[in-house]
Amino acid sequence: MNSIFSYFIPKDKKFFPLFEKASSNLMDMADKLEALVNSDPSSDREKLHKEIERLEQKGDEITHAIYLELSKTFITPFDREDIHQLAAALDDIADYIHGSSNRMLLYNVHLMTEPVKKLGELVKEGCKEVYKAVSELKDLKNIRVITDSCVRINSIENQADYVFDKAVGELFDYEEDAKNIIKYKEVLSALETATDMCEDVANVMESILVKNA
Amino acid sequence: MNSIFSYFIPKDKKFFPLFEKASSNLMDMADKLEALVNSDPSSDREKLHKEIERLEQKGDEITHAIYLELSKTFITPFDREDIHQLAAALDDIADYIHGSSNRMLLYNVHLMTEPVKKLGELVKEGCKEVYKAVSELKDLKNIRVITDSCVRINSIENQADYVFDKAVGELFDYEEDAKNIIKYKEVLSALETATDMCEDVANVMESILVKNA
Amino acid sequence: MNSIFSYFIPKDKKFFPLFEKASSNLMDMADKLEALVNSDPSSDREKLHKEIERLEQKGDEITHAIYLELSKTFITPFDREDIHQLAAALDDIADYIHGSSNRMLLYNVHLMTEPVKKLGELVKEGCKEVYKAVSELKDLKNIRVITDSCVRINSIENQADYVFDKAVGELFDYEEDAKNIIKYKEVLSALETATDMCEDVANVMESILVKNA
Numbered sequence: 170m171n172s173i174f175s176y177f178i179p180k181d182k183k184f185f186p187l188f189e190k191a192s193s194n195l196m197d198m199a200d201k202l203e204a205l206v207n208s209d210p211s212s213d214r215e216k217l218h219k220e221i222e223r224l225e226q227k228g229d230e231i232t233h234a235i236y237l238e239l240s241k242t243f244i245t246p247f248d249r250e251d252i253h254q255l256a257a258a259l260d261d262i263a264d265y266i267h268g269s270s271n272r273m274l275l276y277n278v279h280l281m282t283e284p285v286k287k288l289g290e291l292v293k294e295g296c297k298e299v300y301k302a303v304s305e306l307k308d309l310k311n312i313r314v315i316t317d318s319c320v321r322i323n324s325i326e327n328q329a330d331y332v333f334d335k336a337v338g339e340l341f342d343y344e345e346d347a348k349n350i351i352k353y354k355e356v357l358s359a360l361e362t363a364t365d366m367c368e369d370v371a372n373v374m375e376s377i378l379v380k381n382a
Numbered sequence: 383m384n385s386i387f388s389y390f391i392p393k394d395k396k397f398f399p400l401f402e403k404a405s406s407n408l409m410d411m412a413d414k415l416e417a418l419v420n421s422d423p424s425s426d427r428e429k430l431h432k433e434i435e436r437l438e439q440k441g442d443e444i445t446h447a448i449y450l451e452l453s454k455t456f457i458t459p460f461d462r463e464d465i466h467q468l469a470a471a472l473d474d475i476a477d478y479i480h481g482s483s484n485r486m487l488l489y490n491v492h493l494m495t496e497p498v499k500k501l502g503e504l505v506k507e508g509c510k511e512v513y514k515a516v517s518e519l520k521d522l523k524n525i526r527v528i529t530d531s532c533v534r535i536n537s538i539e540n541q542a543d544y545v546f547d548k549a550v551g552e553l554f555d556y557e558e559d560a561k562n563i564i565k566y567k568e569v570l571s572a573l574e575t576a577t578d579m580c581e582d583v584a585n586v587m588e589s590i591l592v593k594n595a
Numbered sequence: 596m597n598s599i600f601s602y603f604i605p606k607d608k609k610f611f612p613l614f615e616k617a618s619s620n621l622m623d624m625a626d627k628l629e630a631l632v633n634s635d636p637s638s639d640r641e642k643l644h645k646e647i648e649r650l651e652q653k654g655d656e657i658t659h660a661i662y663l664e665l666s667k668t669f670i671t672p673f674d675r676e677d678i679h680q681l682a683a684a685l686d687d688i689a690d691y692i693h694g695s696s697n698r699m700l701l702y703n704v705h706l707m708t709e710p711v712k713k714l715g716e717l718v719k720e721g722c723k724e725v726y727k728a729v730s731e732l733k734d735l736k737n738i739r740v741i742t743d744s745c746v747r748i749n750s751i752e753n754q755a756d757y758v759f760d761k762a763v764g765e766l767f768d769y770e771e772d773a774k775n776i777i778k779y780k781e782v783l784s785a786l787e788t789a790t791d792m793c794e795d796v797a798n799v800m801e802s803i804l805v806k807n808a
Contacts, residue, residue, distance in 0.1 A: 239592055249592045257585065268547075275551030334694075337781070338701030347560035347773035351567070354777070355550075372683065379665055379675045452805055462805045470798065481760075488764030560773035564780070568763075 181246040183238050185307035191231045191259045192300040198224045198266045199296040205270060206289035210279045221270040228263035232256050251377050255303075258370040262299070265363035266292060272359055276352045284336030285353075288360035291329045295367035298322045302374055312378060319371040322364075329364035333357050394459040396451050398520035404444045404472045405509070405516040411437045411479045412509040418483060419502035423492045434483040441476035445469050464590050468516075471583040475512070478576035479505060485572055489565045497549030498566075501573035504542045508580035511535045515587055525591060532584040535577075542577040546570050607672040609664050611733040617657045617685045618726040624650045624692045625722040631696060632715035636705045644700050651693035658686040677803050681729075684796040688725070691789035692718060698785055702778045710762030711779075714786035717755045721793035724748045728800055738804060745797040748790075755790040759783050 198221055205217045235256040239245070245252055269292075272278070278285075302318035305311050336357055340350045411434055418430045448469040452458070458465055482505075485491070491498075515531035518524050549570050553563045624647055631643045661682040665671065671678055695718075698704070704711075728744035731737050762783050766776045 236588070250589055253585075253589055253592055271547055275547050276554050277551075334697055334701050338703075341702050341774060341778060347777070348554055348563065350774065350777060351560070351563060352554060372679075375662070376676055376679055379679055449801065463802055466798075466802055466805055484760055488760050489767050490764075561767055561776065564773070564776060565767060 181307070183242060184235065184246055184252060187231055187235045187238065188255065188259070188303050188306065189300075191228060191235070191256070192296070192303040194224055194228050194231060195259065195262055195266070195296045196300050198228070198263060199293040202266050202270060202289050203293050205273070206281050206286045208281070214274075218270050218274050221267055225263050225267035228260060232260040247377055247381065251373060251380070255370065255373045255377070258366065258373050259299070259303075261366040261369060262296065262363055265359055265366055269356060269359040269363060272352075272356045276355065278352055278356055282336070282353065284332050284339075284357060285360065287332050288329055288357060288364075291325050291332070292360055292363045292367075295322055295325045295329075295364050298325070299367055299370050302371070306374065306377070309378075309381065315374055315378060319375055322367050322371040326364045326368040329361045333361040394520070396455060397448065397459055397465060400444055400448045400451065401468065401472070401516050401519065402513075404441060404448070404469070405513040407437055407441050407444060408472065408475055408479070408509045409513050411441070411476060412506040415479050415483060415502050416506050418486070419494045419499045421494070427487075431483050431487050434480055438476050438480035441473060445473045460590055460594060464586060464593070468583065468586045468590070471579065471586050472512070472516075474579040474582060475509065475576055478572055478579055482569060482572040482576060485565075485569045489568065491565055491569055495549070495566065497545050497552075497570060498573065500545050501542055501570060501577075504538050504545070505573055505576045505580075508535055508538045508542075508577050511538070512580055512583050515584070519587065519590070522591075522594065528587055528591060532588055535580050535584040539577045539581040542574045546574040607733070609668060610661065610672055610678060613657055613661045613664065614681065614685070614729050614732065615726075617654060617661070617682070618722070618729040620650055620654050620657060621685065621688055621692070621722045622726050624654070624689060625719040628692050628696065628715050629719050631699070632707045632712045634707070640700075644696050647693055647696040651689050654686060654689035658682050673803055673807060677799060677806070681796065681799045681803070684792065684799050685725070685729075687792040687795060688722065688789055691785055691792055695782060695785040695789060698778075698782045702781065704778055704782055708762070708779065710758050710765075710783060711786065713758050714755055714783060714790075717751050717758070718786055718789045718793075721748055721751045721755075721790050724751070725793055725796050728797070732800065732803070735804075735807065741800055741804060745801055748793050748797040752790045752794040755787045759787040 201217050201221045201224065205214060205221070208214055208217065235252065239249060239252055269289075298318040298321050302315045302322075305314045309315075337354055340353055344350050344353070414430050414434045414437065418427060418434070421427055421430065448465065452462060452465055482502075511531040511534050515528045515535075518527045522528075550567055553566055557563050557566070627643050627647045627650065631640060631647070634640055634643065661678065665675060665678055695715075724744040724747050728741045728748075731740045735741075763780055766779055770776050770779070
């Protein structure tokens with residue numbers, strides 16, 4: 170380690186493990202989401218919905234643990250506000266993955282269309298990049314890894330925007346039932362928003378780099 | 383008063399009274415909203431809509447008074463940005479209460495369904511907790527009161543999410559008219575977003591505590 | 596120049612030209628948008644859509660140039676976070692202008708209704724005020740110009756809210772086809788959100804003034 174940061178943030182044993190836990194939990198959620206959008210209607214989707222719900226609650230607990238730590242800790246590795254914002258942004262991703270799963274369940278969306286699958290995949294890629302970048306925050310040795318992930322997250326969000334817009338256009342063209350249009354639009358929108366939330370995490374990380382690098 | 387804060391923020395006579403006024407105004411708005419969602423179609427709803435509109439404008443004036451004070455005051459009890467953000471977040475709650483009322487009026491939503499009533503009630507509870515917490519900001523003697531309210535606001539927002547999701551699911555199941563689905567979804571969404579905005583206020587307050595406690 | 600700021604930020608040649616470029620690019624986008632909403636279906640709308648898309652990409656490049664500059668520059672004219680936020684907020688306006696154009700194209704919205712035209716006009720006015728205010732940031736000599744523009748941007752956003760709400764109410768009253776209701780609601784919503792994003796820029800500028808004035 171030859172970075173000047175090794176002197177400033179040498180021994181944080183509290184926040185970084187919790188951030189890694191939060192983003193590793195997101196990876197688990199994204200795995201379940203991927204399984205869900207690729208499952209066929211006859212499979213045990215109920216189980217996947219429940220697992221996503223359970224992981225969302227686990228994420229809530231990690232978020233609260235970070236907040237609690239923040240209230241007890243005097244010297245923090247980054248600005249207190251940035252720690253707060255990063256925890257909140259990671260929590261937002263979990264909320265929208267859970268929200269996507271929830272809408273599929275509540276709106277009886279049985280047919281997983283191509284755009285639903287594609288967005289589920291993009292959410293997973295986004296969470297993978299979030300995990301990679303968050304894991305590097307602890308020593309800031311490889312700033313490049315973080316900035317590269319941020320660039321990829323932005324590109325993933327752009328792709329998700331495009332898939333969403335195109336899918337909604339096609340719903341208008343080919344789906345006659347207005348109810349179905351609304352249902353699918355809501356599910357697609359929740360999935361797309363999950364990638365927006367990945368971008369929010371990237372923005373917080375970029376802001377941390379801007380201040381600390 | 384035995385808190386160290388009594389030394390730092392001993393005599394602010396400007397911002398805290400305005401914040402209390404803004405959150406007390408939100409309580410008034412939430413009262414009118416509650417009356418509205420519990421009114422029957424034959425009652426004078428027009429009057430309630432107008433009162434909510436008037437209170438929203440009153441809220442705008444309080445918000446601008448805070449901004450004006452901020453531009454004139456050199457030493458502020460909290461970070462200038464936090465004062466700005468808190469004022470903006472309180473204003474957002476007012477906007478969405480007004481927006482809910484406005485949509486009911488413009489979309490001719492006459493039948494107040496159970497989820498509409500329940501969300502109106504949750505908005506009121508949220509505003510009550512916001513008021514309680516904001517009132518304690520002035521001396522930070524009872525940080526516990528603030529953090530307890532923030533926890534309750536988060537729980538209220540979670541309940542509102544659940545009521546919203548379930549209500550929309552039921553619209554798809556039982557409402558045949560797509561127009562009605564869209565109308566109710568929009569009204570429910572504005573109400574639910576009002577509780578999201580309460581959560582934003584809680585986040586700003588938590589962030590103030592994190593920096594000042 | 597008799598402001599104290601002339602001493603603090605005398606020679607920034609990097610950020611202000613980029614911010615001016617970004618907001619001048621928004622003016623160009625708003626011009627194309629205005630041409631689009633006032634065009635008739637027989638005209639070459641395809642070309643306007645493509646020009647808006649090209650300008651949005653140009654805006655992305657300016658945004659990234661600001662971020663890059665930020666990572667290389669030690670002393671910045673404002674807080675690093677504010678530069679980051681201002682760049683992001685300007686980029687958001689571009690995204691929603693592009694999003695409006697994109698939805699018109701993808702959803703085959705051929706008939707430009709009065710509210711669509713009116714919102715297009717309000718977006719243009721908003722971008723004009725953003726440009727004016729951003730141009731004054733460089734020396735803060737005319738703070739009044741900035742605050743006046745921020746007030747006007749707030750008023751534009753309020754008008755856009757009103758036009759949007761009324762237009763959606765009228766869709767419910769006069770449009771029988773639920774598909775069309777959804778399509779127009781989405782287009783109107785993207786336009787209205789573009790004015791929300793102008794308000795976000797105003798909020799960031801107000802926050803910069805609060806800290807620096």
